[in-house]
Amino acid sequence: MKFKVTEFEGKVINFADLDEIMQAAGFDSQWDYERITYDFKFVDEADTDAYAYYFRVPAHIHEGEIPKNSAKVYMLAPYLGRHYYPHGIEYDEVFPEWIVNKCNQKLEQIVEKIKADVVS
Structure with missing residues (x-):
């Protein structure tokens, strides 16, 4: 399932910011030098299959290399x-x-922080 988030999808953001x-919002990350994916894990306790x-x-990546703080990344559509x-x-x-x-x-939490903290 994809989520439409026009507030940051396609925006260029400083990697360090x-x-x-994302860490403050409880996400873990997996990365290589050209891409990063932030994951938030849910476990449905009511789901008997767990x-x-x-x-x-x-x-x-838009500019530089991950994980350098000076790198710039562009956001893609979130999905579940x-x-x-x-x-x-x-x-x-x-x-x-x-x-x-x-x-x-x-x-909403992420978009608020990006709007408040990041100018792109």
Whole structure:
């Protein structure tokens, strides 16, 4: 499931600022020198299979290299997926409403911080 966030999708942001904002919002990161993905993991306690859901916010390099603080990244559309062991993550599903609502709250939190802290 993709989320439309016009406030930052496609914007160029300083990597160090973005990394600080995402860590403060509770996201973990995986990166290489050209891209980074921030993940927020949900576990649905009511789900008897106990599969995890991942809310992902990706960005690609615009200038420099990750993880240098001076690097600039451009934001891509956030998306939500459900992990099925051992097959991987599926993105075309109907997700629990509480998870979608929590993702929207996280997006609002991130967008507010980006607007307040980052000029691009």
